Amino acid sequence: MRMSKAPRVVFPHKDTTALRELLREARTTGRPDAGGQPHRLILVVTDGVFSMDGDIAPLPDIVAAAEEFGAAVMVDDAHATGVLGRNGRGTVDHFDLHGRVHIQVGTLSKAIGVLGGYVAGSQALRDMLIQRARPFLFSTSHPPAVAAACIAAIHVLQEEPELINRLWVNTIYFKGELKRLGFDTGVSETPITPVMMGESAMAQRFSQRLFEEGVFAQAVVYPTVPLDKARIRTIVTAEHSTEQLDRCLEAFAKVGRELGLIGG
Ligand SMILES: Cc1ncc(COP(=O)(O)O)c(C=O)c1O
CATH class of the missing domain: 3.40.640.10 (Type I PLP-dependent aspartate aminotransferase-like (Major domain))
Structure with missing residues (x-):
């Protein structure tokens, strides 16, 4: 353009x-x-x-x-x-x-x-x-x-269109579980699932702690997104097993509680 x-x-x-x-x-x-x-x-x-x-x-x-x-x-x-x-x-x-x-x-x-x-x-x-x-x-x-x-x-x-079905099954499961834990996944309607963090420092700290817990999920911060809309951007694939998604969710839950992003 x-x-x-x-x-x-x-x-x-x-x-x-x-x-x-x-x-x-x-x-x-x-x-x-x-x-x-x-x-x-x-x-x-x-x-x-x-x-x-x-x-x-x-x-x-x-x-x-x-x-x-x-x-x-x-x-x-x-x-x-x-x-x-x-x-x-x-x-x-x-x-x-x-x-x-x-x-x-x-x-x-x-x-x-x-x-x-x-x-x-x-x-x-x-x-x-x-x-x-x-x-x-x-x-x-x-x-x-x-x-x-x-x-x-x-x-x-x-x-192998079943791969796309699996992608959506995984997406619905992962997004649903994140919401059940109390995370804000914004307005996502697709496998791209942001987990909203607010401030950039929180997103970076969260990402670092996830990494220490064995989950690589990167923070997206300003100027890629607005200042107060920093997030961990996740995306599941058709190849993720339920066990893998559960392990990831456990890490999110642990770090989320530790950093006061979710209750419980
Ligand atoms: C909306 C959109 N279009 C195009 C691209 C470019 O893709 P590629 O890096 O494969 O050229 C991206 C990459 O992130 C994107 O998000």
């Missing part, structure tokens, strides 16, 4: 009323850099799943708003790929918005477990990126082993 030098405006988190207002304004005032001429393209960009809170974008309403004002939509599905939708196809599939989201990008470094990313869009878009996109043109391509591992991971998603 920066490289395109297009004017950009940020809409508040998941706020489609504000988005509609901004789209209306953009359509009314036109291009600030070209004497108010109509915009050639307006692109609404959102994450599918938000990385820090684990909440899901209201994609159906974002798409509806974009359609009302003749804008295109791009979804960054880094955290939805392999998690939401049939065989982990992501939020477009999850919300059945096929054909109405123009660009879906994602990473192959999270659920896919390898490296790299993808852009799904029209042939014209793909040709343009291959011919013109500097980060692509001036980067070394993946070695064959990386490409092969990505393809193998996609095959696993296609052939």
Whole structure:
């Protein structure tokens, strides 16, 4: 977006009323850099799943708003790929918005477990990126082993959808138990489960104590998140056993009581 030098405006988190207002304004005032001429393209960009809170974008309403004002939509599905939708196809599939989201990008470094990313869009878009996109043109391509591992991971998603079921079973269990212990897991709706700590010092201390108890879970602090919203960011996988999750929960409970974050 920066490289395109297009004017950009940020809409508040998941706020489609504000988005509609901004789209209306953009359509009314036109291009600030070209004497108010109509915009050639307006692109609404959102994450599918938000990385820090684990909440899901209201994609159906974002798409509806974009359609009302003749804008295109791009979804960054880094955290939805392999998690939401049939065989982990992501939020477009999850919300059945096929054909109405123009660009879906994602990473192959999270659920896919390898490296790299993808852009799904029209042939014209793909040709343009291959011919013109500097980060692509001036980067070394993946070695064959990386490409092969990505393809193998996609095959696993296609052939073993039970892995995704297990991911969700683990997610519901882990989140439920954290809440039962008295922890605040924010607004998460996905495997990304923040455990809210408040101050940065508490989050860092908590993470250090968890490590001493045999659990590696890192603190996320300001400026990645607001000053008073420091957290331990956890994510379960399909491969975690109930015993492992229980061991982790025990450590959270012990440290939480010790540091006065939960009662009991
Ligand atoms: C929303 C989102 N998009 C893209 C990325 C980039 O992924 P990668 O580091 O694999 O390029 C991340 C990484 O954390 C992310 O959270």
